[in-house]
Amino acid sequence: MEPLTEKKLKSLEFMANRLREDVIAMVSRAGSGHIAGPLGMADVFAAFYFHILKHDPKHPAWPERDRLILSNGHICPVQYAVLAHAGYFPVEELRTLRRLGTRLQGHPHRGALPGIETTSGPLGSGIAQSIGIALAAKLDAKKWQTYCLTSDGEHEEGNTWEAVMFAGKNRLNNLTVVIDRNNIQIDGFTENVMPLEPLREKYESFNWHVLEIDGHSFEQIIAAAAEARAIYEKPTAIIAHTIAGKGVDFMEKDYLWHSKTFKPGEAEHALKELRTLGGKIKSEHE
Amino acid sequence: MLNPALHLNPKLFDADAEQRPTRDGYGDGLVAAGDADQNVVALCADLTESTRTEAFAKKFPGRFFELGVAEQNMATVAAGLGISGKIPFIASYATFSPGRNWEQIRTTIAYNDSNVKIAGHHAGISVGPDGATHQATEDIAIMRTMPNMKVFVPCDAIEARKATEAAAHIWGPVYLRFQREKTPVMTTTETPYAPGKAEIFWIPSAGIKKPEVSIIVCGAITYNALAAARELEKEKIGVIVLNCHTIKPLDERKIIECVKKTGAVVTVEEHQIAGGLGGAVAETLAKYHPVPMEFVGMRDGFGESGQPAQLLEKYNMDVKSIVIAVKKAIKRK
Numbered sequence: 371m372e373p374l375t376e377k378k379l380k381s382l383e384f385m386a387n388r389l390r391e392d393v394i395a396m397v398s399r400a401g402s403g404h405i406a407g408p409l410g411m412a413d414v415f416a417a418f419y420f421h422i423l424k425h426d427p428k429h430p431a432w433p434e435r436d437r438l439i440l441s442n443g444h445i446c447p448v449q450y451a452v453l454a455h456a457g458y459f460p461v462e463e464l465r466t467l468r469r470l471g472t473r474l475q476g477h478p479h480r481g482a483l484p485g486i487e488t489t490s491g492p493l494g495s496g497i498a499q500s501i502g503i504a505l506a507a508k509l510d511a512k513k514w515q516t517y518c519l520t521s522d523g524e525h526e527e528g529n530t531w532e533a534v535m536f537a538g539k540n541r542l543n544n545l546t547v548v549i550d551r552n553n554i555q556i557d558g559f560t561e562n563v564m565p566l567e568p569l570r571e572k573y574e575s576f577n578w579h580v581l582e583i584d585g586h587s588f589e590q591i592i593a594a595a596a597e598a599r600a601i602y603e604k605p606t607a608i609i610a611h612t613i614a615g616k617g618v619d620f621m622e623k624d625y626l627w628h629s630k631t632f633k634p635g636e637a638e639h640a641l642k643e644l645r646t647l648g649g650k651i652k653s654e655h656e
Numbered sequence: 657m658l659n660p661a662l663h664l665n666p667k668l669f670d671a672d673a674e675q676r677p678t679r680d681g682y683g684d685g686l687v688a689a690g691d692a693d694q695n696v697v698a699l700c701a702d703l704t705e706s707t708r709t710e711a712f713a714k715k716f717p718g719r720f721f722e723l724g725v726a727e728q729n730m731a732t733v734a735a736g737l738g739i740s741g742k743i744p745f746i747a748s749y750a751t752f753s754p755g756r757n758w759e760q761i762r763t764t765i766a767y768n769d770s771n772v773k774i775a776g777h778h779a780g781i782s783v784g785p786d787g788a789t790h791q792a793t794e795d796i797a798i799m800r801t802m803p804n805m806k807v808f809v810p811c812d813a814i815e816a817r818k819a820t821e822a823a824a825h826i827w828g829p830v831y832l833r834f835q836r837e838k839t840p841v842m843t844t845t846e847t848p849y850a851p852g853k854a855e856i857f858w859i860p861s862a863g864i865k866k867p868e869v870s871i872i873v874c875g876a877i878t879y880n881a882l883a884a885a886r887e888l889e890k891e892k893i894g895v896i897v898l899n900c901h902t903i904k905p906l907d908e909r910k911i912i913e914c915v916k917k918t919g920a921v922v923t924v925e926e927h928q929i930a931g932g933l934g935g936a937v938a939e940t941l942a943k944y945h946p947v948p949m950e951f952v953g954m955r956d957g958f959g960e961s962g963q964p965a966q967l968l969e970k971y972n973m974d975v976k977s978i979v980i981a982v983k984k985a986i987k988r989k
């Protein structure tokens with residue numbers, strides 16, 4: 371991984387903001403889909419695809435690439451946006467999200483779109499699939515890393531904990547899981563729906579190395595990924611505390627935005643706010 | 657008479673005919689597949705001995721993964737392996753896999769087109785004393801409706817070995833159905849086997865004019881179908897017995913060819929009559945060649961504890977029930 375320079379940091383910030391704009395435009399055009407989760411994970415996705423991952427967008431099947439598996443497939447608009455900007459497919463294609471015949475399915479499908487490693491949507495099966503991919507790397511003595519991005523809500527699925535148990539037993543040090551700890555799910559706040567805390571201790575007791583970070587700090591996201599690669603004895607879980615709806619004042623931390631869509635005017639308001647980075651800069655689009 | 661072209665076991669009806677469970681064939685086939693290709697890996701969920709995964713685990717410890725009692729995780733971990741160049745075989749009892757983990761199989765194996773082979777053991781009512789919780793009688797239906805899935809139901813240990821080895825060579829998801837009890841070995845290593853190609857095991861003897869019913873069967877109960885054919889021949893009733901070991905893709909051509917000759921059909925399976933082999937055959941015949949049809953199988957009910965033979969008799973899947981079904985089909989012509 372190259373060092374994070376001041377210049378690179380600025381470019382990541384601008385990229386994350388661009389991803390948020392795309393997400394809002396894509397979902398409002400499609401008329402359905404999730405918004406808050408993708409906005410909350412825009413910084414993590416920008417950091418992975420533009421700094422952390424070893425990958426080649428022109429050769430999506432490059433055998434030595436790092437694998438990034440998105441477990442909570444419903445936040446795919448942000449993954450589609452980052453894949454397009456990284457060069458996997460034309461940015462214009464983002465307009466086709468959820469349309470008949472599109473490669474940008476409502477939930478991501480392996481084989482449909484370059485850069486999508488696995489099909490997801492039904493929750494709780496991403497860590498287990500990542501384990502299979504990491505085991506294959508071990509069997510073939512390959513050095514690439516497997517990253518799994520998950521949500522906090524899907525830690526209510528039994529399959530998640532079956533997988534966490536197995537990875538701990540097998541000391542899968544080539545597996546890193548990032549948990550989007552935004553505290554919301556469809557029916558409300560996670561701690562009301564089904565408490566997950568103490569989440570850190572849960573993972574530690576299953577023999578994982580655990581890091582907790584601010585999921586909007588590029589320095590922390592990148593440092594955590596570097597530390598995860600350095601840990602030899604265990605798989606690593608990075609609990610990334612994020613703000614659902616990050617960047618749009620009326621969406622932030624409101625669980626109702628987990629899955630609801632825009633009313634007339636709301637998307638325009640959200641876009642305007644993003645284009646000025648919350649009033650910090652003058653919009654280029656005005 | 658047994659079809660002389662197929663090199664079937666000539667001692668099949670002898671009292672001392674060799675008996676082996678089809679799950680043994682899985683164990684043999686898995687080791688053979690592992691020898692042939694180092695990408696073959698095996699996973700099991702705390703049933704390594706009874707699913708016959710043990711021999712593979714001993715021979716290739718680095719390629720065997722114990723998941724514990726976690727069938728959903730077994731399917732999803734295998735899905736990851738199967739999209740990463742490996743050929744994973746997962747094994748448990750069919751009520752748990754593909755029963756409990758059906759959605760994981762649908763999304764992460766079938767839709768994902770991951771190269772995973774799913775071995776469902778202890779299928780059918782002949783599981784016996786364990787009772788209905790462990791007797792899978794719905795698995796063919798839930799697997800054959802899944803796009804991108806193939807479904808193999810071998811009739812004996814030798815065919816089970818061939819099916820397992822064949823599954824390793826075929827790209828993509830395959831469901832293999834195995835049974836617990838020792839059952840007669842009907843085929844030999846010489847008997848032809850190809851996925852998707854049904855074989856006529858029984859044809860009328862020289863003295864019988866023409867076959868009146870096609871008995872289409874899968875699994876170890878094929879033995880009962882052959883025994884019923886022998887009984888019927890004593891009454892001068894000629895039948896064809898078609899071993900339909902692949903439910904999907906179904907050998908429609910061979911089925912229609914047989915049924916055109918006989919004008920009536922009886923399906924026989926250790927499975928619900930809804931959605932299994934009988935359902936698949938009925939779909940084909942309704943489309944191309946409708947004829948009177950009778951179904952031998954579970955009639956929308958659960959099994960119970962008991963000895964396999966007692967259960968097959970009580971639930972109308974014994975030799976006598978097949979004979980009755982054949983006569984009923986003839987009457988309906």
